[in-house]
């Protein structure tokens with residue numbers, strides 16, 4: 063949800079900012095812009111370029127312009143207030159035009175602030191963010207007046223870290239309600255960037271001769287691995303030589319500083335036409351990584367961090383999984399494993415609904431919050447609500463140091479590496495495997511599985527990467543199927559039991575990147591209504607791998623075929639009988655039915671990918687979406 067990138071200490075700011083935004087474009091691509099403090103040392107000035115549309119429009123606009131300078135900010139936008147036009151693109155300029163701001167988030171009291179500023183300033187956009195630029199400028203002018211009073215012998219004027227811009231930003235934020243990650247530059251303080259956050263991510267980068275900031279580490283790893291995640295209600299002052307952090311009360315503090323271990327290549331396409339295809343193909347390795355080193359020296363399964371004690375875990379009597387979108391589907395898959403192996407009741411909840419229905423939570427309720435980014439506002443808020451009710455929260459996330467990871471009592475990291483495609487693929491698979499691990503861990507602590515059974519289950523998990531390689535080999539067959547079906551205007555996905563989340567996920571992926579209407583249904587529900595949608599040749603994709611309810615699924619397939627549906631079945635290798643029930647069959651290797659979703663989801667990802675490319679869609683940056691949703 064909007065990408066922010068900034069640098070102080072490099073002269074070639076135009077190139078540096080556009081390159082930084084390139085790694086963040088997946089966060090929003092309605093418009094893009096940059097501002098640098100350039101001009102001469104004696105008379106620094108603000109230079110601004112912004113364009114509606116994708117980053118390519120900005121790239122063309124900056125071509126040939128002198129955008130060298132001392133400090134600069136860039137922004138890719140996912141529109142909330144105001145349509146995606148040039149004037150609504152960030153950065154926004156405040157005061158006399160020498161100060162610029164980039165913002166990710168929503169100002170909830172924007173109407174009051176707009177009314178307050180109305181008499182004094184002329185607004186140049188429809189955004190809430192521009193108000194922030196003016197507020198900082200107003201505070202900066204007030205500070206200048208205070209400084210003049212000091213010079214005239216009046217009381218001392220207090221500034222954050224001796225920075226007028228820092229203090230002006232701090233005071234302005236004191237008047238703002240809502241969420242923000244923001245950064246400010248001012249031609250009067252040419253080498254300084256001030257940044258602050260509340261509820262939206264911002265990572266600072268420590269370099270030897272330059273300092274950086276970005277909405278996520280993917281933007282920084284080209285320049286530094288020494289990073290510091292700013293926490294909520296913290297403000298940072300960056301100069302080429304230093305990064306200092308204080309809270310919004312002005313007291314010195316620190317963010318969460320750590321070293322990033324992702325490499326630059328991991329965030330590049332490496333010859334694939336799209337990130338999504340690369341990430342689908344990376345799944346065997348990602349699953350392998352997530353399973354690595356999961357036993358302690360006593361042969362006991364462990365999570366990533368020490369958290370609630372064993373005794374407490376044995377007292378857990380209920381599990382809630384909270385998540386959004388694809389992560390929600392991963393939680394649905396995990397429910398089968400937790401209930402079956404750990405014998406605990408599990409409810410899987412859409413995070414944006416969870417806290418508003420007043421769920422019954424207490425110290426014996428385990429809340430598992432799943433989010434690849436660890437920044438999804440709905441999921442972070444659901445986890446915070448659970449903690450307020452004294453329920454222990456375990457985060458399952460791909461991002462070290464993310465808001466969710468820091469807010470939870472314990473963390474289980476998926477180790478998928480950076481995922482750039484907006485459609486989640488490898489993070490989904492690793493989430494499923496992580497929740498399977500959690501199920502086994504709970505079974506171990508609650509002693510619902512014998513050590514031998516636990517070992518067997520883990521060995522099955524360890525076998526998945528090799529089997530995934532075999533599933534990926536179906537790519538050509540799926541591309542051919544997709545070519546034949548791509549122009550249909552409606553797809554149904556049906557399944558039962560642990561296959562159901564894959565039906566929902568397959569439909570979501572297809573909608574998301576091909577813009578084709580698709581829906582997933584429990585196969586048994588078809589006859590209660592959705593079967594009315596079937597017409598001659600309507601494609602139905604059935605997740606029909608080996609399971610104890612396969613015969614029942616075959617009945618549902620027969621019912622839709624009887625009404626003219628063309629059926630594509632994802633089935634288990636060796637199942638020749640299925641050929642009589644389906645028009646097309648894609649085979650995946652045979653595994654335990656609780657693990658089958660890890661394999662059967664891959665053909666649905668590939669199908670969505672190939673349908674989308676057949677239709678000429680922008681696979682990695684589908685319309686209207688953003689990778690990380692940091693607004694409610």
Ligand code: M6R
Pocket residue numbers: 386387388389390432433434435436437438441484485486487574688689690691
């Ligand atoms: O970062 P998160 O896992 O919390 O994101 C949740 C959803 O926004 C995300 O899964 C979304 O549905 C994806 N674009 C699906 O491909």
